Amino acid sequence: MKKIVYALIIIGFAWSCKDADQTDGTLKVVTTTTMITDLVENIGGEYIEVKGLMGSGVDPHLYKASEGDVNKLAHAHVIFYGGLHLEGKLVEVFEKMASQNLKTIPVSDALDEKTLIGSEFFASNYDPHIWFDVNNWELITQFVVDKLSEAKPEHKAAFEKNGLEYMAKLKTLNENIKNTISTLPAEKRILVTAHDAFSYFGQAYGFEVVGLQGLSTATEAGVQDVQKLATFIIDKQVKAIFIESSVPKRTIEALQAAVQSKGFDVQIGGTLYSDALGNAGTVEGTYIGMFTYNVNTIVNALK
Missing domain, CATH: 3.40.50.1980 (Nitrogenase molybdenum iron protein domain)
Known part of the structure; x- marks a missing residue:
């Protein structure tokens, strides 16, 4: 075929x-x-x-x-x-x-x-x-x-x-991105997401980036991956973690539950656009609008 x-x-x-x-x-x-x-x-x-x-x-x-x-x-x-x-x-x-x-x-x-x-x-x-x-x-x-x-x-x-x-x-x-990020203290610039889509973002704008899954969403996160990242979040006192629009939210929800079971309250800071833009006809449906939205969502949640 x-x-x-x-x-x-x-x-x-x-x-x-x-x-x-x-x-x-x-x-x-x-x-x-x-x-x-x-x-x-x-x-x-x-x-x-x-x-x-x-x-x-x-x-x-x-x-x-x-x-x-x-x-x-x-x-x-x-x-x-x-x-x-x-x-x-x-x-x-x-x-x-x-x-x-x-x-x-x-x-x-x-x-x-x-x-x-x-x-x-x-x-x-x-x-x-x-x-x-x-x-x-x-x-x-x-x-x-x-x-x-x-x-x-x-x-x-x-x-x-x-x-x-x-x-x-x-x-x-x-x-504009750099100006917005400058309002977030350097020690709070830790971005935890569903998969490793934001490494270029981290390198360009000074964030430590950690994904639950690998670079491809075809890679499944196991129980050990969830527990390891939960420990990292607690050690680093990360305030919020993020869902991605093109990845099922259950992976991040499982991570949140694992962190909370250890006595630390981490919030879901919002949904980021990673491998796709927002709906056509919306601001987030453009590259510039998507990037602006992502940065505002990240900074506001981690402050």
Whole structure:
């Protein structure tokens, strides 16, 4: 069945690329995660048609392509995905396409490998949650500008203009994040979440970050993991821990219960957006809105 899916995608994709070369029509772009969809829409504007595979609250680590996704992929001119094995179940499909010289682009290629956070516990050996450092997202913005300009050179000026405007907003976001975090004492900057999605955030903004699960939500947390982290929370006097929108809340609730059973009252500080943005049409449904919301939620709960 997989071979049939690969063949359908590759045949359809090759035909759509040929068609794109022969017309001046709108560039058809497919994206995976909501973060990438938001970025590509900001840069491409009216000159591209973007179809995202994943919606709000969707876990990319466990996502499987549907029949509708196969149709979207087959008719795309360009596909942007995260890379670094973020989209675990789709990796084989994208690698198969790339081997046929089809336009599948991992946005992680924008970053120097030396700046990536490694992990001995994850298949790619690198943490794929690269969007949680705004500096990374600025580099990825320019990368997407360049790739869209290659695909549609007649609109290069528009893509570059949109890219510069968006990067200016990212710089403002970065300053606002730092200002908000500066109100939280350094000793309180300990972030405990459902899985290890926030290491780039911790590295960029001075937080100690601990996840109950590993980098991929496919990794299950055991009883020993819960007890070990419960002890850490008590030792560090962590005031609040956080649910993630794309991860079942039962894992953090189990951690809270384990801590409270030891006589320490830790609160659930709120829900953070990790592997997906909020609902489309809301402030949190944008990368900038999501990041602002997350930082405000973290700082307010840990103060």
